[in-house]
Amino acid sequence: MAMKSVWITLLCLFVIAEADQGFDVRHHLSTVTRYSASKEVSQNLIKGSNVPSECTPIHLNLVARHGTRSPTKKRLREMENLSGRLKELVREAEASEKVPGWLGKWISPWQGKVKGGELIRQGEEELYQLGIRVRERFPTLFEEDYHPDVYTIRATQIPRASASAVAFGMGLFSEKGDLGPGSNRAFAVTSENRASDTKLRFFECCQNYKSYRKAKGPAVDKLKEPVLDKITASVAKRHGLNFTKQDVSSLWFLCKQEASLLNVTNQSCELFTPSEVALLEWADDLEVFILKGYGNSLNYRMGVPLLEDVLLSMEEAIKAREEKFPPESYEKARLRFAHAETIVPFSCLLGLFLDGSEYEKIQKEKPLELPPQPPKTRDFRGSTMAPFGGNNMLVLYSCPAASSPKYFVQVLHNEHSIALPGCDGKDFCPLEDFKAKVVTPHLKHAFDNLCNANLDDPEKKHQSPWSWLLGSSQKTEL
DSSP: OHHHHHHHHHHHHHHHHHHHHTOOGGGOOGGGOOHHHHHHHHHHHSOOOOOOTTOEEEEEEEEEEOOOBOOOHHHHHHHHHHHHHHHHHHHHHTSOTTSOTTGGGOOOTTTTOOOOOOBOHHHHHHHHHHHHHHHHHOGGGGOSOOOTTTEEEEEOSSHHHHHHHHHHHHHHTTTSSOBTTTTBOOOOOBOOOTTTOTTTOHHHHOHHHHHHHHHHHHHHHHHHHHHHHHHHHHHHHHHTOOOOHHHHHHHHHHHHHIIIIIOOOSSGGGGSOHHHHHHHHHHHHHHHHHHTSTTSHHHHHTTHHHHHHHHHHHHHHHHHHHTTOOGGGSOSEEEEEEOHHHHHHHHHHHTTTOOHHHHHHHHTTOOOOOOOOTTSOOSOOHHHHSOTTOEEEEEEEEOOTTSSSOEEEEEEETTEEOOBGGGTTBSEEEHHHIIIIIIGGGGGSOHHHHHHSOTTOTTTOOOOTTHHHHOOOGGGOO
């Protein structure tokens, strides 16, 4: 019996070791995940599409997040402080053999940098290559000569978003002009004022959302606290260092930055076991879910102006086609570049990564369950939904006149066709069904009513499904 127990123990250790060996932390960085790593995972999760060969794409809508960026100014200061803190911890440990050798010598890779948040070279490349792939995938949409009314490019006024639009455009229109060795051509990128950009920065224009997020932030931190407590104790014991929760939080942020921006996975990331990484990723995703995603209907319904803009562009393309406008005279693509705070709500408006019953709940503004904690699996993952460069493309197709219906919508998430719960799980959805089942249910709330209504008015107040859990004043519930 004792020998049997030994064999069982050894087998379990072997299975765990095998699982750990196949673990790649770069796939588990929530919204700090690089686009290439996210696509690797998405490819295994999302099935290919079967668009009929006789159907032709006639218009494309793109909503993309900016590419990989450097840490923000606030985070740069945090990394500078961490460097000194690690040296202090190593001195206190008195040369313990448990302490990783790199720890006491670590210097922030961003030391001396005073500005942050800009698009880095890897981010430029991500969007540049995306532009090339989009053109190659839809050659008939991009065969016209460039004109700003035919290929509309919009970005928020945040530099990393507009820089991403430029990088994408350089790929999309490469070899289409006469500028420089790459035969590039100039193109226009337009932006709206940050204070009034309800299509791409609705989260900044929505006063009720800003109040909700400010009120819920501390409560979300409290929800994450038990995970951070547990991991802090484990990491401190394993490495013989007197880590605090703040230390571990900063080291997890460093892990995400090193793995994503620098492709370094053998330093800060190795302080954590794969199961701890999974829990930290879940805690990040929990925050995204509650503050940006399905955790509150306001999070995504405030994005309705963007959804309406997408539908309007489709209807204008159909009108131009039906009235036989010259191909070069109407818009073929509307290309937008924004932020995770744009991509996540927009994906939720489409009902992505939900099953049919969950989709029915969000249509009725009923609460969804929080994403289950590992080792349970979950569909809501920041690394899949909104990595750097993450995107949704809505492609409008025209099918032969003999077919009924004639126009269809296909949604590509990170370039992979994805099923729409609102279209009975199909990835090639009749336009009228898309309008009736996906778009129209969201239109019962006007943006101003959602975002600027007096929350003290009981007729306009929407109770958050998490009020019992997060415990804040009803005046901030929506």
